[in-house]
Amino acid sequence: MRIAMVSEHASPLAVLGGVDAGGQNVHVAALTGALAERGHDVTVYTRRDDPALPERVRTAPGVEVVHVPAGPPAAVPKDDLLPWMPDLGAWVAADWATRGAPDVVHAHFWMSGLAALHAAEPHGVPTVQTYHALGSVKRRHQGAKDTSPAGRVSAEAAIGRRVDAVVATCSDEVRELTRLGVPPERVRTVPCGVDVDHFRPVPGAAGPFARTRRHRLVCLGRLVERKGVDTVLRALAGLPDAELLVAGGPDPGALADDAEATRLALLAERLGVAxxxxxxxRVGHADVPALVSSADLVVATPWYEPFGIVPLEAAACGVPVVGSAVGGLLDSVADGVTGVLVPARDPDALAAAVRGLLDDPARRRAMGAAARHRALARYSWRGVAAQTELVYRSLTSPARAAERVEDRVEEVAV
Known part of the structure; x- marks a missing residue:
């Protein structure tokens, strides 16, 4: 199959750890690579954010990244990109007119969905949408701090009703989509994945340095407030024999200028745990398995989480997770089997759960082994790509293509 991906702000070539560079970048890069390994030809369209970028980059056999001129060729916060989505869609449509349309287009994030629908309509290309995050959830948890454009929630609902299929990554997202009025028969659930070959247990790993306390906890991910690292700091006050390593954010030399890093450092001082x-x-991708494997527990306590790849990375490394009972963690952490879930933003509950596992090494080992097994069975990118391919094929079968033509004729008649 010829597959197009639209990922307007999250390039698969981006350096991870920034405010707008995280799980979606990993998802798009890994999914395209796994689909290419299955024999498909995949083109990823992303916005050009640097004038020096070449138009097209062949990243692997069967995978090409195209930098689309839409908006200024500079870094722009993703919430400010909406005005240029028609330009992105029009450019992609023109590219297909020249090079041939794909069999299916898969949009990642809601703005990409607008661009993908704009490009797909004149060519009759089936469209698939993955939101990665829903505006309704973001607004519920961030309130006035939510910087999303006005109309995001209604646009997401409209996209869900217009595309041929929505790929939800977890059961919590399915429930949210139902509330938005997206037809249930249009929604398929395919989880995010993890590279189970790269993320694997590293026996005897010390991480970046030897332990300074009896126990080690690790937090990993973007350094933004909603990830809830402050909850972990408050819990740490009641765990005197544990140290905490926080990986993510800018390069180490730039931490002093990072607002969230500064806030967390000041909080640690006030709590007496600095x-x-x-x-x-930022920790290099190659070093993350050793960092995770050096921990007794990985702690992931976001306020909300559309899916969250860190619990999968920990599981693949055979390390239990203590996490917030929100979003994708409700699926990715088997409570009591591969880790423990606690209420979000509750440092006392977090400290109690962590202490219970730190005091029971046999239970931790059993959970770690179960987590690795579950990652292999459910979350490898090879398996995720196979499930995604089934979604694509359900839309490109001759019978489904005929249905699409009938639908278009009815729309024109109306």
Missing amino acids: GRVHLLG
Whole structure:
């Protein structure tokens, strides 16, 4: 199959760890690579954010990244990109007119959905949407701090009713989509994945340095407030024999200028735990398995989480997770089997759950083994790509193509 991906702000080539570079970048890069390994030809369209970028980059056999001129060729916060989505869609449509239309287009994030629908309509290309995050959830948890454009929620609902299929990544998202009025028969559930070959247990790993306390906790991910690292700091006050390593954010040399890193450092000082907290900044992809494997537990306590790849990375490394009972963690962490779930933003509940596992090494080992097994069975990118391919094929079968033509004729008649 010829597959197009539209990922307007999250390039698969981006350096991870920034405010707008995280799980979606990993998802798009890994999914395209796994689909290419299955024999498909995949083109990823993303916005040009640097004038020096070439128009087209062949990243692997069967995978090409195209940098689309839509908006200024500079870094722009994703919430400010909406005005240029028609330009992105029009450019993609013109590219298909020249090079041939794909069999299916898969949009990642709601703005990409607008661009993908704009490009697909004149060519009759089936459209698939993955939101990665829903505006209704973001507004519920961030309130006035939500910087999404006005009309995001209504646009997401409209996209869900117009595309041929919506790929939800977890059961919590399915419930949210139903509330938005997206037809249930249009929604398929395919989880995010993890590279189970790269993320694997590293026996005897010390991470970036030897432990300074009896126990080690690790937090990993973008350094933004909603990830809830402050909850972990408050819990740490009641765990005197544990140290905390926080990986994510800018390069280590730039941490002093990072607002969230500064806020967390000041909070650690006030709580009296600064000597046991190590802000590592960005950790290279190659070093993450050793970092995770050096921990007794990985702690993931976001306020909300559309899916969250960190619990999968921990599971693949055979390390239990103590996490918030929100979003994708409700699926990715089997409570009591591969980790423990606690209420979000509750440091007392978090400290109690962590202490219970730190005091029971046999239970931790059993959970770690179960987590690795579950990651292999459910979350490998090879398996996720196979499930995604089934969605595509359900839309490109001759019978489904005929249905699409009939639908278009009815729309024109109306």
